[in-house]
Amino acid sequence: MTDASLTPATTATGTRSHTRDIGLKARYAAERRFRAYGLAAVALGLFFLFLLLGSVIAQGYTAFWQTSIQLDIEFDEEVIDPDGNRDSDRMVLLTANYPLLAQRALHEKLGVDPDDRAARRDANSLLSQGVRTQLRDIVVSDPSIIGTTRTVWVLAHGDIDSAAKGQFDLTVEESRRRVNDRQLGYMQTLEEAGVMEGRFNTGLFTFGASSRPETAGMGVAIIGSFYMMAIVLVLALPIGVAASIYLEEFAPKNRLTDIIEVNINNLAAVPSIVYGLLGLAVFINFAGLPRSAAVVGGLVLTLMTLPTIIIATRAALKAVPPSIRAAALGVGASKMQMVFHHVLPLAAPGILTGTIIGLATALGETAPLLLIGMVAFVADYPATPFDPSTALPVQIYMWSGQAERAFVERTSGAIIILLLFLAVMNITAIILRRRFERRW
Amino acid sequence: MSATTIIAIVLVIGAVGYLAGAARARMVVGGETAKLHSRPGYYGSFILIWATLPALLLLVAWSSFAPVLIDNQVRDTIPESVRAEQSATQQDLSINIVEAIAEGLRLLDERELQQATAGFVLLRPLLADKGVALAGNGEDWMIASAQQLNALRDTNIIWKSIAVIGLSIVGFTAGLLQIRAQLRARNRVEGVIHAGLVLASTVAILTTVGIVLSMISETGRFFSSVPPQEFFFGTVWDPRFANAEDPDAAGQFGLIPLLAGTLYIAFVAMLVAVPIGLFAAIYMAEYASSRFRSIAKPLLEVLAGIPTIVYGFFALVTVGPFLRDLSGQIAGIATGEVSSFISATSVLTAGLVMGIMLVPFVSSLSDDIISAVPRSMRDGSLGLGATRSETVKRVILPAALPGVVGALLMTASRAIGETMIVVMAAGVAARLSINPFEPMTTVTVKIVSQLTGDLEFTSPQTLVAFALGLTLFFITLALNVYALYIVRKYREQYE
Numbered sequence: 001m002t003d004a005s006l007t008p009a010t011t012a013t014g015t016r017s018h019t020r021d022i023g024l025k026a027r028y029a030a031e032r033r034f035r036a037y038g039l040a041a042v043a044l045g046l047f048f049l050f051l052l053l054g055s056v057i058a059q060g061y062t063a064f065w066q067t068s069i070q071l072d073i074e075f076d077e078e079v080i081d082p083d084g085n086r087d088s089d090r091m092v093l094l095t096a097n098y099p100l101l102a103q104r105a106l107h108e109k110l111g112v113d114p115d116d117r118a119a120r121r122d123a124n125s126l127l128s129q130g131v132r133t134q135l136r137d138i139v140v141s142d143p144s145i146i147g148t149t150r151t152v153w154v155l156a157h158g159d160i161d162s163a164a165k166g167q168f169d170l171t172v173e174e175s176r177r178r179v180n181d182r183q184l185g186y187m188q189t190l191e192e193a194g195v196m197e198g199r200f201n202t203g204l205f206t207f208g209a210s211s212r213p214e215t216a217g218m219g220v221a222i223i224g225s226f227y228m229m230a231i232v233l234v235l236a237l238p239i240g241v242a243a244s245i246y247l248e249e250f251a252p253k254n255r256l257t258d259i260i261e262v263n264i265n266n267l268a269a270v271p272s273i274v275y276g277l278l279g280l281a282v283f284i285n286f287a288g289l290p291r292s293a294a295v296v297g298g299l300v301l302t303l304m305t306l307p308t309i310i311i312a313t314r315a316a317l318k319a320v321p322p323s324i325r326a327a328a329l330g331v332g333a334s335k336m337q338m339v340f341h342h343v344l345p346l347a348a349p350g351i352l353t354g355t356i357i358g359l360a361t362a363l364g365e366t367a368p369l370l371l372i373g374m375v376a377f378v379a380d381y382p383a384t385p386f387d388p389s390t391a392l393p394v395q396i397y398m399w400s401g402q403a404e405r406a407f408v409e410r411t412s413g414a415i416i417i418l419l420l421f422l423a424v425m426n427i428t429a430i431i432l433r434r435r436f437e438r439r440w
Numbered sequence: 441m442s443a444t445t446i447i448a449i450v451l452v453i454g455a456v457g458y459l460a461g462a463a464r465a466r467m468v469v470g471g472e473t474a475k476l477h478s479r480p481g482y483y484g485s486f487i488l489i490w491a492t493l494p495a496l497l498l499l500v501a502w503s504s505f506a507p508v509l510i511d512n513q514v515r516d517t518i519p520e521s522v523r524a525e526q527s528a529t530q531q532d533l534s535i536n537i538v539e540a541i542a543e544g545l546r547l548l549d550e551r552e553l554q555q556a557t558a559g560f561v562l563l564r565p566l567l568a569d570k571g572v573a574l575a576g577n578g579e580d581w582m583i584a585s586a587q588q589l590n591a592l593r594d595t596n597i598i599w600k601s602i603a604v605i606g607l608s609i610v611g612f613t614a615g616l617l618q619i620r621a622q623l624r625a626r627n628r629v630e631g632v633i634h635a636g637l638v639l640a641s642t643v644a645i646l647t648t649v650g651i652v653l654s655m656i657s658e659t660g661r662f663f664s665s666v667p668p669q670e671f672f673f674g675t676v677w678d679p680r681f682a683n684a685e686d687p688d689a690a691g692q693f694g695l696i697p698l699l700a701g702t703l704y705i706a707f708v709a710m711l712v713a714v715p716i717g718l719f720a721a722i723y724m725a726e727y728a729s730s731r732f733r734s735i736a737k738p739l740l741e742v743l744a745g746i747p748t749i750v751y752g753f754f755a756l757v758t759v760g761p762f763l764r765d766l767s768g769q770i771a772g773i774a775t776g777e778v779s780s781f782i783s784a785t786s787v788l789t790a791g792l793v794m795g796i797m798l799v800p801f802v803s804s805l806s807d808d809i810i811s812a813v814p815r816s817m818r819d820g821s822l823g824l825g826a827t828r829s830e831t832v833k834r835v836i837l838p839a840a841l842p843g844v845v846g847a848l849l850m851t852a853s854r855a856i857g858e859t860m861i862v863v864m865a866a867g868v869a870a871r872l873s874i875n876p877f878e879p880m881t882t883v884t885v886k887i888v889s890q891l892t893g894d895l896e897f898t899s900p901q902t903l904v905a906f907a908l909g910l911t912l913f914f915i916t917l918a919l920n921v922y923a924l925y926i927v928r929k930y931r932e933q934y935e
Binding site: 238251273307 | 716718720736748897913
């Protein structure tokens with residue numbers, strides 16, 4: 001007996017004890033290997049996460065700075081309004097040759113010989129085409145500025161911006177570069193004079209679509225996404241909560257409610273692009289709503305988000321203990337009063353968390369929006385949800401198709417902004433859950 | 441009066457109704473609210489519902505039917521001579537011009553209006569001045585039609601306002617007259633709310649019905665020009681868009697190459713996601729300390745929250761070029777000749793990145809399932825002397841297998857339906873190939889590419905997208921239904 005308890009192997013047959021002694025080592029090795037595989041898998045997953053975020057941030061953080069040039073611009077009446085009839089014809093101020101003003105100021109600053117055409121051309125292309133609108137907006141908002149000289153920060157050209165950020169390989173021979181040696185010299189002059197520097201890129205948040213990177217921004221996309229989120233919130237939350245209340249608290253157990261249940265679970269798994277086809281066929285072709293409009297996008301995303309909200313709400317309602325319901329009914333509340341006065345307020349944090357997560361998913365959704373025509377070149381802010389607009393992820397998609405280096409940077413910058421929005425929403429959801437969720 | 445104003449007025453009447461109803465209920469019993477059947481607020485809500493619900497329903501019905509009637513009446517104004525020579529689509533175009541003219545006429549003042557009605561030649565510059573550009577050529581009869589249209593719209597708005605607001609006031613009064621102490625106001629109000637709840641829960645069904653019906657009808661139109669067997673069994677995808685030289689070019693719409701690409705990429709993605717996800721889930725459930733778990737698990741789940749467009753961009757600018765350059769260097773070392781054998785967009789790139797995206801789906805689904813295996817089975821195995829890994833391999837995984845398979849099926853359906861990654865990283869060339877280093881295309885890529893740009897909903901080139909969508913819908917639906925079936929069956933064993 002004592003022997004057996006000390007060395008259990010002796011109770012077995014000789015051969016088995018033999019194999020087991022050998023086996024143990026191998027088994028422990030297998031154990032260690034298995035454990036290492038697991039750890040490696042987790043590490044690999046995390047590595048991918050950091051690689052993804054790291055590559056986006058590394059390529060995108062520079063997008064928040066935009067190289068600008070400080071110029072002392074003389075708003076010369078001879079150039080803006082040579083005939084002096086700006087009071088009678090407002091087109092004069094809108095169509096004046098503003099780039100010339102900036103070019104003159106720049107030539108003066110750089111000391112460019114006015115007769116050297118090549119030098120002038122190189123100097124002019126330091127400036128963004130967006131200078132025209134920039135100066136026009138200044139003059140139109142305050143015509144009394146004409147005839148005076150003001151110091152203005154104007155945008156540098158996208159290629160100059162990339163060169164200033166060191167994104168061009170300057171060892172490439174000059175003719176194959178987008179920025180030539182003379183322009184690099186000019187840039188150095190300006191930088192040494194302290195009139196060229198990277199400034200915070202507000203345009204990234206305010207400009208609309210543009211084919212020039214330095215004047216391309218996400219203003220329209222942010223507004224479009226905001227409209228869509230508002231529509232999703234206004235439609236999906238009440239409908240989703242009402243549907244869940246019915247299914248969870250009132251619905252009799254029968255075939256119909258069973259079908260609805262299975263249906264909702266399946267809808268949650270339908271590929272998002274199918275919702276885009278639905279939107280195209282029903283909202284645009286059948287109901288005649290405008291293409292590219294935020295309202296259609298909002299409706300499509302609503303249908304997509306509904307299952308998520310319903311599933312979250314039902315889970316939150318289920319988590320409220322039956323004793324609450326029994327107590328409410330016991331003191332004479334009607335079933336409706338029990339639900340709306342007691343169960344729903346207790347489930348509210350869970351519902352809100354689910355809704356925010358659903359909204360975050362909807363905010364990042366791209367595929368269905370492509371089908372309803374939101375891949376549009378929209379330069380003006382949409383005034384209503386019925387006007388053409390784009391959305392944040394769609395803007396990212398459109399920019400990712402552009403070849404210029406400055407657009408790659410802006411695409412990553414836009415992704416950073418989108419991820420920040422998502423992070424804020426998800427963190428809010430987590431805080432809500434931690435702060436208000438009750439454990440029964 | 442616009443629809444918004446009408447709604448606002450109706451809501452104001454409703455709000456007044458709420459107050460009036462509550463006050464009237466109190467008055468009926470002389471202030472002793474205990475004598476009322478329901479609390480005064482319910483009487484208020486009762487009036488609110490009477491005053492708003494029928495009126496708003498009328499507004500919806502009116503707004504959806506009136507335009508059709510107006511359109512019919514305007515069509516009647518098309519002169520017989522025009523009607524005889526124009527086809528139905530040409531008439532539609534004419535009506536569009538009439539509508540544009542009608543919009544424009546409203547911008548003109550009295551004097552200009554007199555000028556304009558003289559003829560279309562005079563009208564066009566006038567409207568252009570106001571910023572209304574007219575597409576196509578107008579004819580003189582259109583001006584009369586446009587005026588008729590405007591007149592009809594004006595009367596429509598007046599009658600709509602009168603009818604809706606009138607009904608609201610009638611409802612208000614009718615409700616108010618019903619109020620008495622015995623009126624079961626709460627039950628009535630709750631009945632309406634209950635109906636609302638039922639209605640909301642049918643939205644889910646309506647969505648499914650909408651998806652299926654809209655896709656089936658468009659697919660039916662597609663199959664009327666391309667026979668189904670050519671679509672389902674065709675091996676060539678070449679949807680030539682109609683061009684001037686060859687307007688009858690039908691193109692070939694073979695599903696097989698697209699389906700092959702879809703399944704191939706999904707397969708590569710699963711090859712990446714399943715081992716990583718499954719091992720991560722096992723490690724989290726069986727080995728990790730709770731501290732490690734509380735940090736690593738949410739971080740892994742961040743991967744699931746990143747929008748797919750970000751993965752697509754990552755594949756496009758980071759993974760694709762990296763694989764291409766890497767293959768170039770490998771080829772350089774092996775053969776001394778630098779030629780990359782992996783294209784920047786390829787099955788491998790798309791599959792790899794999609795696999796990364798799917799890791800958290802596999803791991804969190806499997807984690808739940810593994811954790812749900814009863815403690816006693818784990819303890820029994822460990823008590824018999826098995827190591828942890830043996831317990832996992834011989835006891836837990838077999839027990840959890842149906843659930844894990846279900847989870848993998850759901851993940852696969854996600855991989856098949858995924859769009860943005862493949863749009864950006866898989867390529868657009870529809871070909872049958874087994875080389876993962878070359879681009880292939882998928883069903884979702886083709887849905888997007890057939891439906892972006894100028895659309896004409898009569899050509900098979902655009903309608904094919906709906907046939908593809910329907911195929912996709914049924915494949916993913918089948919996978920999910922089967923997965924749910926497996927998961928449900930599995931749950932019954934332990935609960």
